[in-house]
Amino acid sequence: MKILHTGDWHLGKKLHETDFEEDHKLFFEELYNIIVNKSIEVLIVSGDIFDFSNPPRSAEKLYYSFLLKLKNTCCKNIIITAGNHDGIQSLEAPKEILKLLNVDIIGTLSESADDQLIEINDHEGNLKFLIAAVPFLRDKDLLQVNEGRSYHDRTEEVRQGIITHYSELADHVTQKYGDDIPVLATGHLFVAGVEEKSDAVRDIQVGNLAGVHSSSFPERFGYIALGHIHRQQKLQGHANMWYCGSPLPLSFTEKNYEHSVLVTSLNNKGVFEQPEKITISTYRKLITVNNSLHNVLSELRSLDKEENNNYLIEAIITQENSDLDIPYQMSKISEELKFIKLVKYRTNITGKKxxxxxxxxxxxxxxxxxxxxxxxxxxxxxxxxxxxxxxxxxxxxxxxxxxxxx
Known part of the structure; x- marks a missing residue:
């Protein structure tokens, strides 16, 4: 049984007024083909489906059209959990209707732990494994109402709250289903020890200081499907714990990432295999030009060719002295460019005193x-x-x- 792990779609995202709608359309086409060609039976989306709590209609239309398209494929189990960017009410509002499309939405915690447990059955109806679908845990879910606590105390309480939630969920699974049933858990959070963090990622849970170490998560979970960090990576300290990364470069700090989705499978021994990384094609090319004003203008003109019409450019003007002419020249070159797009520029004055x-x-x-x-x-x-x-x-x-x- 094959499981595809993705997340951090950020539908509705704009990069300095440049939208990514076309990028997301192409991503969904590619994702659909992967699901069909790889015979994916379970799709897991680990948070940040949208970039805003109230996404634009075009983003919602793209989202629902994709879910509807999956109805007649081999993918009969779609599990979507909320991230810190998602609005719980807007995400969960259609959850009962989406069940008709084999979609389970987990936007927030409920009083019953069973509401986070999703049974995955084979074609004969036999239980194969469980998904412990944990959404982004908000501070209100983790902090007690106590006054007079220090910032450090609150941070530690959040950290312990996250650990406790996963531990109690693992114990509940064992009590209800026994030790033999495989379990895959989800999460949308900052785990200590990640390789790199993009500037498109918002700090969560007291400025990320509450980052939980990967070794704190129960080994009862045979695979932990994480979202929030946009660079795909495996975490040390747990046998099978992964950030899937974002499928698109969402900021200039992500331009050199290899964007992908992960495909794992449950083998005959009830073990989740180490995932296969499937690279997603990048529609846009994000370029950073860093030089003096004169050289930046020259480089932009040389890049302005029809074959580069999908280039988004960040310009950094690095020189010793400040120059009043910079805003005018950058505005002028923006209007002059025909094929590439200057998304933003900033100055780096090295001669500051x-x-x-x-x-x-x-x-x-x-x-x-x-x-x-x-x-x-x-x-x-x-x-x-x-x-x-x-x-x-x-x-x-x-x-x-x-x-x-x-």
Whole structure:
């Protein structure tokens, strides 16, 4: 019996106003073909189906169309758990209808542990294994109402709450089903010891300081299907614990990741095999150009070719001195480019100066003009531009004073 582990789809995601709808359409086409060609019987989505708690209609339409398309395939067990980006109410609202499409939605904890246990049967109706479907555990599920606790105390309480939940769930499985039935658990959380974290990943559970070590999870779970970290990786400390990673590069920090889904299987001995990684094709190519303003403009023009029409560009302007011309030139080049898209740019001024003690006024003496002049000194602005900047600042200050007077 083959199981496909994926997650962190982030439907509705935008990268600085550039949407990923076409990327997700192509991903779903590829995922559908993998499910059919690999004879996948169980699909597990480990959280962050959407990028927002209230996703756009186009993202919801894409999601439901894909689930409907799976109805007539070999995949008769679809388990979807909520991540920290997902809105529980919007995700769970259609859960009873989605059951008709063989889809189980677990958005939050309930009073009964049985509600997190999903039985997976073979074609004859015999129980093959269990899925302990654990969604993103929110702080309200883990923290007791106590006042006067320190930040460290709250962090430790969250960590212990996560460990306790998985341990109690494992014990409940054993009490109800015995020791022999295989169990696959899901999770959407930060586990200590991950290799790398993308800037597209939001911190969860007290700033990720509550990261649980992989060795804290019960060995009763033969496979742990994790989401939240966007780089696919196996965790040390548990025999079979994996982050599937995101299927798309969702930020420029993810441009060098190999994006994939994982396929494991339950063998005849009731053991979950180490998963096979199946690489997902990348529709977009994310490129970072890092150089001086002159060289950045030159590189952008050289990249602007029809064969590069799926390139998204991040420009980093690295030079010793600040330059007033940067915003104008970057706006101009953005309009000039025909095939590639400049998504964002930022500056990295290497010649910044540390202010001398005498240049830092007392707090009581702070005025907008003094703060502004201190900023100019620290930014290493070229002399001929200082007067221009100060003149613009003075005009802005006058306009601000006029508005307040009116």
């Amino acid at each position: 540390e202010l001398k003690k005498e240049d830092i006024p007392d707090l009581d003496d702070f005025t907008p003009e003094i703060i502004f002049n201190s900023l100019i000194k620290s930014e290493n602005v070229e002399e001929e531009q200082v007067l221009i900047i100060k003149d613009l600042f003075k005009k802005a200050e006058e306009l601000s004073n006029q508005e307040r007077a009116e």
